[in-house]
């Protein structure tokens with residue numbers, strides 16, 4: 001698979017709602033491998049299929065320091081969400097150079113399928129917890145800047161459009 005391109009905000013395709021994966025087959029595994037390649041190249045810790053213009057419920061994550069602990073989440077669901085919330089800084093590979101604080105549940109329990117179609121279930125908090133929630137937002141067409149004020153969001157939109165012009169995108 002040639003290297004996947006990560007969509008840049010405010011590309012309208014980022015607001016597409018992903019459909020569930022019907023079969024975890026070699027096509028999905030090739031997509032997963034391409035997503036990890038694009039995520040590592042962009043020095044990210046997570047990536048949703050929406051961001052590479054594939055609208056199926058697939059997420060890849062690697063929050064390890066050595067970049068060698070791959071987590072694949074297919075058809076992910078949050079089955080438990082803590083009442084406690086935490087405010088922490090986020091960024092996004094689709095909104096480069098922009099970082100701001102987002103309030104999210106502190107802990108979540110995740111159910112998903114893994115790379116071979118096996119059941120995956122874990123509790124997540126901290127960086128992994130917010131990454132899972134950030135990626136699952138992507139799968140329903142939501143970008144983290146939508147949690148910010150309209151004024152901030154419009155300034156970011158203007159900045160991204162200028163960046164794209166300057167890069168000849």
Ligand code: K2U
Pocket residue numbers: 042043044045046047048089090091092093094095096097127130131134135138
């Ligand atoms: O979905 C993405 O764009 C990947 C995010 C994952 C993430 C977001 C918020 C909190 C935790 C993880 C990026 O990996 S965030 C870090 C980043 C942002 C821009 C450029 C490089 C790395």
Ligand code: ZN
Pocket residue numbers: 091092093094134138144
């Ligand atoms: Zn993102």
